[in-house]
Amino acid sequence: MRLRCPGARAPQHRTARPSTERITSSMAARFLFLFDFDETLINENSDNSVVRAAPFQKLPEALSKNHQPRFFLEHSQQIMKFLSESGVAEDAIRAAIQQIPASPGGAVLLNFLLAREDFECVIVSDANSYFIETWLRHAGAHKLFTKVFTNPAEFNTNGRLVLRPFHSHSCPKCPENMCKQAILREYVSKRAKERGEPFRKVFYIGDGENDICPTLALGQNDTVFPRRGFPMHKIIQDLHKTQPGMYKPSVVPWDRGEDVVDFLKKVLQEK
Numbered sequence: 001m002r003l004r005c006p007g008a009r010a011p012q013h014r015t016a017r018p019s020t021e022r023i024t025s026s027m028a029a030r031f032l033f034l035f036d037f038d039e040t041l042i043n044e045n046s047d048n049s050v051v052r053a054a055p056f057q058k059l060p061e062a063l064s065k066n067h068q069p070r071f072f073l074e075h076s077q078q079i080m081k082f083l084s085e086s087g088v089a090e091d092a093i094r095a096a097i098q099q100i101p102a103s104p105g106g107a108v109l110l111n112f113l114l115a116r117e118d119f120e121c122v123i124v125s126d127a128n129s130y131f132i133e134t135w136l137r138h139a140g141a142h143k144l145f146t147k148v149f150t151n152p153a154e155f156n157t158n159g160r161l162v163l164r165p166f167h168s169h170s171c172p173k174c175p176e177n178m179c180k181q182a183i184l185r186e187y188v189s190k191r192a193k194e195r196g197e198p199f200r201k202v203f204y205i206g207d208g209e210n211d212i213c214p215t216l217a218l219g220q221n222d223t224v225f226p227r228r229g230f231p232m233h234k235i236i237q238d239l240h241k242t243q244p245g246m247y248k249p250s251v252v253p254w255d256r257g258e259d260v261v262d263f264l265k266k267v268l269q270e271k
């Protein structure tokens, strides 16, 4: 299947394989591939993108300044409150999300994974279910992902998108609503039981500070793809310097999806 360009109109007839086939084939997948969403799968932060639907395409000053990584969900909530109070309806929010471009080479990577049965792909994101599902469906990429771990979101009767925290956890490093390591650990062990064996390797692609915690649970056999020059990459470089040997997974920085595909092709050739 071919991914459509963001902004393209939905085709009349979908030619993709039925989703049940993908789920069945994922039972045979040798590798688990976890994706972050903002600035990894998409080339923007979706909270910034949705502001295009706002009057004058900007936030009030108080809201645009108030942005701390540990309170990402609260910040998103305030943006959605501002949009609904400004009379921005679901149609405009949906359109703003659909127009977000994929990261460079993103379609190449997703098509590579879709064309093979070796990879079980999931999303782990501190964005929200409405943004992610809207974007994936528009891009024709939703069939690739067997699971999306994110904050649940729903429009209320006033037309406001209400976001709820994904879970609670005891990790002191992560935002209150989401520790991606807790999600990764739980999913990996659940799937190992269901499959009767663990995944051969785990891959993790991300860009942000909150993508570090999950990768600390990975081993030497696993690979992390940090977006080159983004916070995740810088933190890993610091860890390598300050605590040599502490960070276990291999690290393959990426600028484009093709960088990841090149690496995966080599992995598939290994016996």
Ligand SMILES: [Mg+2]
Pocket: 036, 037, 038, 039, 040, 206, 207, 208
């Ligand atoms: Mg991100």
Ligand SMILES: [Zn+2]
Pocket: 171, 172, 173, 174, 178, 179, 180, 181, 182, 213, 214
């Ligand atoms: Zn954590």
